[in-house]
Amino acid sequence: MKILVPVKRVLDYNIKARAKADGLGVELAGLKMAMNPFDEIALEEALRLKERGAATEVIAVSCGAIACQDTLRTALALGADRAILVSTECELQPLAVAKLLRVLVNREEAGLVICGKQAIDDDAGQTGQILAALLGWSQATFASQVTLEANHATVTREIDGGLETIVVQMPAVITTDLRLNEPRYATLPNIMKAKKKPLETVTPDALNVDIAPRLMLIKVVEPPARVAGIRVATVAELVDKLKNEARVI
Amino acid sequence: MTILVIAEHDHRHLKSATRHVLSAAHAVGGDVHILVAGHSCSPAAEAARTLPGVTQVLLADHVSLTADGAENLGHLVLRLAPSYTHILSASSAVGKSFMPRVAALLDVAQISDIVRVDATDTFTRPIYAGALWATVHTQDPIKVVTVRVTAFEACAETGGHAALTPIPEVAESGLSTRQSIALSVSTRPELEGARVVVSGGRGLGSAERYKELLEPLADKLQAALGASRAAVDLGYVPNDYQVGQTGKIVAPDLYIAVGISGAIQHLAGMKSARVIVAINSDPEAAIFTVADYGLVADLNSAVPELTAAL
Ligand SMILES: Cc1cc2nc3c(=O)[nH]c(=O)nc-3n(C[C@H](O)[C@H](O)[C@H](O)COP(=O)(O)OP(=O)(O)OC[C@H]3O[C@@H](n4cnc5c(N)ncnc54)[C@H](O)[C@@H]3O)c2cc1C
Numbered sequence: 001m002k003i004l005v006p007v008k009r010v011l012d013y014n015i016k017a018r019a020k021a022d023g024l025g026v027e028l029a030g031l032k033m034a035m036n037p038f039d040e041i042a043l044e045e046a047l048r049l050k051e052r053g054a055a056t057e058v059i060a061v062s063c064g065a066i067a068c069q070d071t072l073r074t075a076l077a078l079g080a081d082r083a084i085l086v087s088t089e090c091e092l093q094p095l096a097v098a099k100l101l102r103v104l105v106n107r108e109e110a111g112l113v114i115c116g117k118q119a120i121d122d123d124a125g126q127t128g129q130i131l132a133a134l135l136g137w138s139q140a141t142f143a144s145q146v147t148l149e150a151n152h153a154t155v156t157r158e159i160d161g162g163l164e165t166i167v168v169q170m171p172a173v174i175t176t177d178l179r180l181n182e183p184r185y186a187t188l189p190n191i192m193k194a195k196k197k198p199l200e201t202v203t204p205d206a207l208n209v210d211i212a213p214r215l216m217l218i219k220v221v222e223p224p225a226r227v228a229g230i231r232v233a234t235v236a237e238l239v240d241k242l243k244n245e246a247r248v249i
Numbered sequence: 250m251t252i253l254v255i256a257e258h259d260h261r262h263l264k265s266a267t268r269h270v271l272s273a274a275h276a277v278g279g280d281v282h283i284l285v286a287g288h289s290c291s292p293a294a295e296a297a298r299t300l301p302g303v304t305q306v307l308l309a310d311h312v313s314l315t316a317d318g319a320e321n322l323g324h325l326v327l328r329l330a331p332s333y334t335h336i337l338s339a340s341s342a343v344g345k346s347f348m349p350r351v352a353a354l355l356d357v358a359q360i361s362d363i364v365r366v367d368a369t370d371t372f373t374r375p376i377y378a379g380a381l382w383a384t385v386h387t388q389d390p391i392k393v394v395t396v397r398v399t400a401f402e403a404c405a406e407t408g409g410h411a412a413l414t415p416i417p418e419v420a421e422s423g424l425s426t427r428q429s430i431a432l433s434v435s436t437r438p439e440l441e442g443a444r445v446v447v448s449g450g451r452g453l454g455s456a457e458r459y460k461e462l463l464e465p466l467a468d469k470l471q472a473a474l475g476a477s478r479a480a481v482d483l484g485y486v487p488n489d490y491q492v493g494q495t496g497k498i499v500a501p502d503l504y505i506a507v508g509i510s511g512a513i514q515h516l517a518g519m520k521s522a523r524v525i526v527a528i529n530s531d532p533e534a535a536i537f538t539v540a541d542y543g544l545v546a547d548l549n550s551a552v553p554e555l556t557a558a559l
Pocket of ligand 1: 013037038120449450451452453476477478479480491492493494495496497507508509510511512513514515518528529530531534546547548549
């Protein structure tokens with residue numbers, strides 16, 4: 001069975017995002033980019049399944065600008081067998097990405113897709129579920145544990161108020177939560193080896209997918225900031241402020 | 250305009266999240282219907298009938314909806330969708346799971362986690378862990394929207410008398426079944442609706458210290474307990490305690506952050522609290538930039554002292 005893992009190139013999580021001066025986008029020029037952390041977890045899970053013999057091949061896919069090649073090289077260095085870049089300079093929204101992935105899933109005859117539960121840039125949290133619906137597949141979101149059997153997967157999910165374990169029919173889309181695993185690091189020899197692994201480039205046109213954005217961005221702004229408060233010197237002062245100034249206790 | 254609000258419930262009781270989402274629906278304006286989809290969930294549907302400004306409650310009561318599975322729920326909502334201009338749900342674990350399936354099969358763009366209704370077709374939502382807010386416009390004929398519950402006040406519980414319309418058939422996809430569910434049992438208020446939240450981070454040092462120090466404080470304040478990702482990853486508390494970009498979003502009257510540094514991912518989940526208190530030994534900690542009251546102190550002495558003083 002082949003596992004397809006979509007990986008997104010996003011602003012590094014340590015960097016605070018700022019709006020462009022014209023308010024019509026997010027300033028990314030010259031800033032450090034990285035693989036979306038949830039996708040690292042997804043890739044790690046796919047690699048572990050392959051190492052356990054539950055999968056034959058792990059294919060990493062990224063959709064976006066040429067620079068997404070870097071993200072794919074990282075995925076290859078971590079252990080993906082090959083990579084596909086769906087190359088476009090156009091803005092991609094989750095629905096379009098899911099449609100691109102659907103075509104690749106069918107072309108590759110993948111039996112499982114593991115993706116991050118959300119990308120830390122747009123925080124939309126949709127792509128995996130959209131893909132599952134478009135394919136008519138089952139889904140398991142927010143996975144914290146995955147066990148594969150012949151024709152089903154048992155997945156423990158982080159839900160509001162606790163944990164739920166579900167059994168989904170294969171093929172399926174699984175989206176990863178933070179505690180599914182701890183991703184490995186790429187070693188230098190593997191980074192060298194990754195340069196020789198296959199990286200195919202295709203275009204949305206070649207896949208016959210309409211990627212036109214549906215949502216029009218009106219503006220991006222910083223939300224109302226909190227006014228900085230004060231320092232209290234003692235616990236007694238804190239209690240006094242909470243009682244008599246803030247009146248919250 | 251006719252809006253379908255998907256109720257949040259535990260099959261018996263309507264959850265307060267429903268009333269927040271209803272406020273968002275009222276901000277859009279128009280006729281509002283509520284769907285209560287579940288199994289043996291007529292008490293929740295009865296409660297929904299009294300919510301203000303709702304003309305119809307649709308009740309889909311079927312065994313295939315027992316486990317809130319996204320495939321069955323998505324399919325049901327998809328079937329109802331053509332009668333509506335907007336479909337709104339909470340951005341809860343359930344809402345986040347089934348709503349994108351509905352949007353996908355309607356071939357429309359879902360708008361996730363809105364914090365403001367700017368117009369019937371224009372909404373504002375946080376991006377980049379809430380560091381920025383994006384206002385987006387859609388021309389899709391049906392707007393599929395998930396709502397950040399803390400960004401909208403809850404409407405009243407009573408005042409309406411909606412008609413009840415049963416939905417007879419519900420399909421079973423056979424794609425997914427629930428094997429087990431383990432919900433944390435607690436006598437404390439729910440994290441997301443609590444008036445006071447006491448939250449602990451890596452600074453607590455261990456699960457034992459978290460319990461010893463924060464539980465008595467939370468008891469005194471009748472507070473819910475929360476945590477940073479680090480505290481969850483280290484096993485101090487279960488995963489559903491996590492507050493932040495990728496955990497729960499809370500907006501209590503009072504949020505007390507103990508031994509939490511204030512990473513942007515954490516701030517994303519709590520910076521809408523009315524009053525924030527930070528207790529941290531590092532005067533440079535980022536949490537102090539959002540705290541109304543900052544106490545630079547060792548939590549091991551400050552927290553018991555605070556608990557005793559209340
Ligand atoms: C994809 C992704 C998603 C994430 N999502 C979330 C999320 O949803 N929520 C979240 O919280 N984080 C999230 N994080 C993690 C986040 O980046 C931080 O790592 C995390 O919030 C840090 O937790 P902390 O403040 O408890 O730990 P630390 O940053 O280690 O801070 C511990 C604090 O305790 C203080 N301290 C230590 N000892 C004492 C003492 N004796 N007395 C007083 N103070 C003391 C220290 O001064 C320090 O400020 C995410 C990260 C990533 C990459």
